[in-house]
Amino acid sequence: MRALFAALLLAFSLGPAFAVEPEEMLDDPALEARAREISKELRCLVCQNQSIDDSNAGLARDLRVLVRERLTAGDSNEDALSYIVARYGDFVLLRPPVSPRTYALWFGPALLFVIAGLGLVVFYRRRQAAPAETPPPPLTEEERARLETLMDEDRKP
Amino acid sequence: MIAEIGHYALIMTVFVVLIQATLPLWGAKQGNAGLMALAKPAAQLQLLLVLVAFLALTYLFVTSDFSVAVVAQNSHSAKPMLYKVSGVWGNHEGSMLLWILILAIFGAGVATFGRNLPASLRARVLAVQAMIALGFLAFIVATSNPFERIIPPPLDGSGLNPLLQDPGLAFHPPFLYLGYVGFSMAFSFAVAALIEGRVDAAWARWVRPWTLAAWCNLTLGIALGSWWAYYELGWGGWWFWDPVENASFMPWLAGTALLHSAIVVEKRDALKSWTILLAIITFSLSLIGTFLVRSGVLTSVHAFATDPTRGVFILALLVIAIGGSLTLYALRGPALKATGTFAPISREGGLVLNNFLLSIVTATVFIGTLYPLFIDAIGAPKLSVGAPYFNATFWPFMVPLLAAAPMGAILAWKRGDLLGVLQRLWFAAGAALVVLLVVWYVKFGGPILAVFGMALATWLVVGALVELAERLKLFRIPLADSLHRARNLPRAAYGMTLAHAGVGIVVAGIVGSSAWQVEAIQIMHPGETAEVAGYQLTLEEVSEVQGPNYTSQQGTFLVSRAGSEVVRLYPEKRNYPVQRMPTTESGIHTTLFADLYTALGDRQTDGGWSVRIYYNPLVPWLWAGAIFMVIGGVVSLTDRRYRVGAPTRRRAVKALPTGSAPAGT
Amino acid sequence: MNKRLLFVLPVVLLIGIAVLFAVGLKHDPSIVPSVLLDKPAPSFDLPPLSNDKPGLATAALNGKVSLVNVFASWCGPCRVEHPLFMHLAQEGEVPIYGINYKDKAADAKRWLRDLGDPYTRIGVDGDGRVAIEWGVYGVPETFVIDREGTIRFKHVGPLSPEVLEETILPLVRNLQQ
Numbered sequence: 001m002r003a004l005f006a007a008l009l010l011a012f013s014l015g016p017a018f019a020v021e022p023e024e025m026l027d028d029p030a031l032e033a034r035a036r037e038i039s040k041e042l043r044c045l046v047c048q049n050q051s052i053d054d055s056n057a058g059l060a061r062d063l064r065v066l067v068r069e070r071l072t073a074g075d076s077n078e079d080a081l082s083y084i085v086a087r088y089g090d091f092v093l094l095r096p097p098v099s100p101r102t103y104a105l106w107f108g109p110a111l112l113f114v115i116a117g118l119g120l121v122v123f124y125r126r127r128q129a130a131p132a133e134t135p136p137p138p139l140t141e142e143e144r145a146r147l148e149t150l151m152d153e154d155r156k157p
Numbered sequence: 158m159i160a161e162i163g164h165y166a167l168i169m170t171v172f173v174v175l176i177q178a179t180l181p182l183w184g185a186k187q188g189n190a191g192l193m194a195l196a197k198p199a200a201q202l203q204l205l206l207v208l209v210a211f212l213a214l215t216y217l218f219v220t221s222d223f224s225v226a227v228v229a230q231n232s233h234s235a236k237p238m239l240y241k242v243s244g245v246w247g248n249h250e251g252s253m254l255l256w257i258l259i260l261a262i263f264g265a266g267v268a269t270f271g272r273n274l275p276a277s278l279r280a281r282v283l284a285v286q287a288m289i290a291l292g293f294l295a296f297i298v299a300t301s302n303p304f305e306r307i308i309p310p311p312l313d314g315s316g317l318n319p320l321l322q323d324p325g326l327a328f329h330p331p332f333l334y335l336g337y338v339g340f341s342m343a344f345s346f347a348v349a350a351l352i353e354g355r356v357d358a359a360w361a362r363w364v365r366p367w368t369l370a371a372w373c374n375l376t377l378g379i380a381l382g383s384w385w386a387y388y389e390l391g392w393g394g395w396w397f398w399d400p401v402e403n404a405s406f407m408p409w410l411a412g413t414a415l416l417h418s419a420i421v422v423e424k425r426d427a428l429k430s431w432t433i434l435l436a437i438i439t440f441s442l443s444l445i446g447t448f449l450v451r452s453g454v455l456t457s458v459h460a461f462a463t464d465p466t467r468g469v470f471i472l473a474l475l476v477i478a479i480g481g482s483l484t485l486y487a488l489r490g491p492a493l494k495a496t497g498t499f500a501p502i503s504r505e506g507g508l509v510l511n512n513f514l515l516s517i518v519t520a521t522v523f524i525g526t527l528y529p530l531f532i533d534a535i536g537a538p539k540l541s542v543g544a545p546y547f548n549a550t551f552w553p554f555m556v557p558l559l560a561a562a563p564m565g566a567i568l569a570w571k572r573g574d575l576l577g578v579l580q581r582l583w584f585a586a587g588a589a590l591v592v593l594l595v596v597w598y599v600k601f602g603g604p605i606l607a608v609f610g611m612a613l614a615t616w617l618v619v620g621a622l623v624e625l626a627e628r629l630k631l632f633r634i635p636l637a638d639s640l641h642r643a644r645n646l647p648r649a650a651y652g653m654t655l656a657h658a659g660v661g662i663v664v665a666g667i668v669g670s671s672a673w674q675v676e677a678i679q680i681m682h683p684g685e686t687a688e689v690a691g692y693q694l695t696l697e698e699v700s701e702v703q704g705p706n707y708t709s710q711q712g713t714f715l716v717s718r719a720g721s722e723v724v725r726l727y728p729e730k731r732n733y734p735v736q737r738m739p740t741t742e743s744g745i746h747t748t749l750f751a752d753l754y755t756a757l758g759d760r761q762t763d764g765g766w767s768v769r770i771y772y773n774p775l776v777p778w779l780w781a782g783a784i785f786m787v788i789g790g791v792v793s794l795t796d797r798r799y800r801v802g803a804p805t806r807r808r809a810v811k812a813l814p815t816g817s818a819p820a821g822t
Numbered sequence: 823m824n825k826r827l828l829f830v831l832p833v834v835l836l837i838g839i840a841v842l843f844a845v846g847l848k849h850d851p852s853i854v855p856s857v858l859l860d861k862p863a864p865s866f867d868l869p870p871l872s873n874d875k876p877g878l879a880t881a882a883l884n885g886k887v888s889l890v891n892v893f894a895s896w897c898g899p900c901r902v903e904h905p906l907f908m909h910l911a912q913e914g915e916v917p918i919y920g921i922n923y924k925d926k927a928a929d930a931k932r933w934l935r936d937l938g939d940p941y942t943r944i945g946v947d948g949d950g951r952v953a954i955e956w957g958v959y960g961v962p963e964t965f966v967i968d969r970e971g972t973i974r975f976k977h978v979g980p981l982s983p984e985v986l987e988e989t990i991l992p993l994v995r996n997l998q999q
Binding site for chain 1: 397400538544759
């Protein structure tokens with residue numbers, strides 16, 4: 001589905017029809033592996049939710065080449081990432097940096113886990129304190145018959 | 158003419174649905190049997206009318222009637238018949254019509270087979286179902302009429318998006334919708350129960366098959382979409398955490414939780430208000446998914462034209478449906494009293510843990526998917542949330558859930574003995590340990606988490622089998638007795654074993670494909686050979702091939718291993734002239750343990766071709782595991798106890814003396 | 823603890839989400855605001871497209887309010903916005919500098935010959951590297967640069983008469999004072 005949009009945007013770019021191309025790749029396997037790793041973290045702006053590693057857009061290709069140049073020039077992974085972020089903003093990072101505006105994103109799930117976990121503890125405690133709450137109203141004759149049928153079904157093979 | 162009939166049928170449906178949404182509800186309140194009974198013929202008539210509309214649209218597509226706007230924009234006379242038919246739902250208007258059709262099918266199903274439902278519950282369920290139908294009918298008639306004509310009609314259509322012209326994607330939407338819409342039945346039952354003010358075992362027993370059917374379809378739909386992405390997009394990925402994928406994944410997660418919590422309601426008369434809430438949430442997530450995809454609030458790559466008026470309409474629909482049901486829940490929920498009690502360590506406790514973790518996972522996906530929207534709405538600089546985030550937050554909650562699954566399934570109801578359960582699972586633990594050591598040895602130096610991942614997968618699969626063996630008392634009583642037990646075991650028990658084992662197989666597929674993929678991206682000239690994971694792939698030639706509505710460059714790879722020929726693969730690069738759009742078709746050789754995956758790229762100036770070759774270990778297990786899960790669901794569905802209408806007729810059957818086999822889960 | 827409150831919580835959450843969606847409907851998610859706003863234009867030096875018109879470098883952006891437009895002959899939307907620039911060039915209110923993005927020189931020249939050439943200077947960015955320095959992600963893009971050479975505004979996609987009249991020109995006039 002993502003490729004759809006990418007393909008539509010081909011109209012905007014002169015890009016080739018593929019993600020990482022052979023001629024872009026670096027000879028040094030260690031550097032190339034780092035480049036791939038960085039590429040997976042960077043969002044292709046033209047194609048939206050795709051990393052530049054997966055994208056066939058022209059700009060994604062330029063950015064991949066740029067990342068490789070930075071690495072060859074001796075940049076660390078962080079340097080290369082921040083080089084791109086300086087030009088395109090945090091938006092290009094598929095893993096948003098931890099900052100006050102992403103606290104809810106990064107810690108929200110854990111917080112929910114704690115709150116819901118506490119809720120669970122309370123739930124079990126209460127159960128123990130009051131094993132049977134108010135008994136339900138007695139079944140009507142019709143309901144009893146229906147229940148019987150169902151229970152029978154369970155017992156029978 | 159046909160288009161007008163279809164349009165007319167849709168408008169007629171609005172009136173039928175209006176009646177179905179109001180009179181039976183009123184009848185149920187007044188105890189008027191006549192009014193309540195109206196729901197059944199109304200639901201059946203609703204199905205008939207929607208079917209007429211749907212068949213009309215299908216006819217227009219099949220006959221390529223380009224005087225109808227939707228057909229002209231999404232079809233082409235040269236298209237193969239399969240894609241003329243799938244073109245019906247390969248566009249916004251038609252897919253909404255399919256949505257309504259499925260809703261009507263489910264409604265008519267309840268009406269027709271719900272003989273032993275209490276009359277008032279059935280009337281209310283069908284009335285709620287009609288309200289949902291009314292919302293979507295209003296949506297389609299007001300903003301997305303599929304029967305709109307264009308004057309003058311074009312000579313030929315502009316064709317269906319080539320990416321959708323694929324067998325995998327042709328059937329992806331119907332299954333997805335069967336899932337989404339199927340959850341609406343659970344929703345209708347939940348709302349009806351809130352109106353009635355009571356939830357009991359019978360209610361849960363009624364909800365479960367519908368939920369299960371929906372879940373099976375959704376599982377299949379998601380798997381089909383993932384499979385399609387895998388072979389069609391040309392780089393071997395199968396899940397991207399794209400908002401559209403998340404939109405279908407969230408209802409799946411919540412629906413999975415619902416399946417499990419409904420068990421507790423049915424067997425133990427507990428977790429009632431939670432299950433009701435979960436039923437509402439599951440369908441709500443389906444609606445929210447639809448909103449996200451159709452309104453364009455998130456940048457997703459889904460093709461359907463996004464239109465602000467439609468977005469506003471769906472949002473209104475969403476607020477009314479979810480808001481209304483949640484308000485009802487706030488009013489009536491507290492009154493739902495549960496009687497069953499249980500200790501934290503018990504089958505119920507295990508199911509509660511399942512629900513707890515699945516809810517957190519659902520919430521995590523929800524937060525990640527909507528966070529960019531949230532940040533944008535508060536005016537902060539935009540940001541992206543992509544796969545690295547989801548991979549980092551999804552697994553910490555998912556792994557404990559998976560690890561606990563085999564234990565939960567063995568725990569006794571009410572009060573269980575964890576130590577005893579672990580003892581009974583010693584075989585699964587041993588198997589997991591063996592796999593851990595073997596994988597660690599074979600893949601030494603590879604990602605260490607993957608080693609544990611494989612152990613987890615083993616634990617799940619073997620744990621599921623051990624659970625089954627425990628029920629049969631295999632090797633503890635004479636084999637003949639075990640076989641006897643096997644015959645008498647409820648089908649739902651087998652279903653659970655299959656589904657849980659399926660999850661384990663999927664986990665193995667995920668681990669294998671993400672940890673040990675071998676990749677070769679290179680330029681090859683015809684005659685050259687590449688070596689990947691022990692295979693020799695020779696690019697023999699690249700030739701031009703003419704398809705029905707596309708041209709294609711087709712590569713031929715001779716794959717051999719240790720000197721003997723294995724297979725020939727034919728990856729393609731297709732070009733659809735009508736849309737002027739290229740697609741890739743990968744050439745895949747599937748074995749039991751891996752896929753050999755080839756994709757053809759661009760021709761280089763020197764006559765070479767850029768080529769990608771992947772060795773994807775265990776990827777076939779992803780689809781196999783998903784199929785296991787679906788089969789598990791289907792087997793459960795055939796459980797006599799859920800067979801709609803069965804109980805009353807089965808009463809006369811004489812009971813066989815069996816041990817008190819635990820009820821199927 | 824008030825149990826009833828717990829049952830109301832889902833409705834409250836839904837209201838929050840609905841508000842979020844309502845706001846989201848008004849925003850265009852495909853527009854990414856530039857991080858370079860109110861920052862000096864990147865340093866660059868691009869060669870000219872033809873002999874009769876100078877190229878574009880950072881120094882040229884100093885001392886005068888200007889528009890910088892990234893364009894290419896292969897880009898459809900560029901053709902859409904082109905008449906606006908032609909009109910603007912005739913008015914002479916503000917100089918328009920062009921960055922010719924990843925284009926073939928012959929194509930670009932023919933394009934300008936056919937449609938008219940509104941640019942005071944044109945820099946050729948053959949490999950698109952300078953465009954990356956500018957944070958360009960979609961062609962066409964238009965920047966407003968103030969006298970000090972600082973980027974004050976950026977528009978992504980083809981200019982519409984509304985954006986030009988209601989946003990860009992008022993800003994330019996304001997900066998020129």
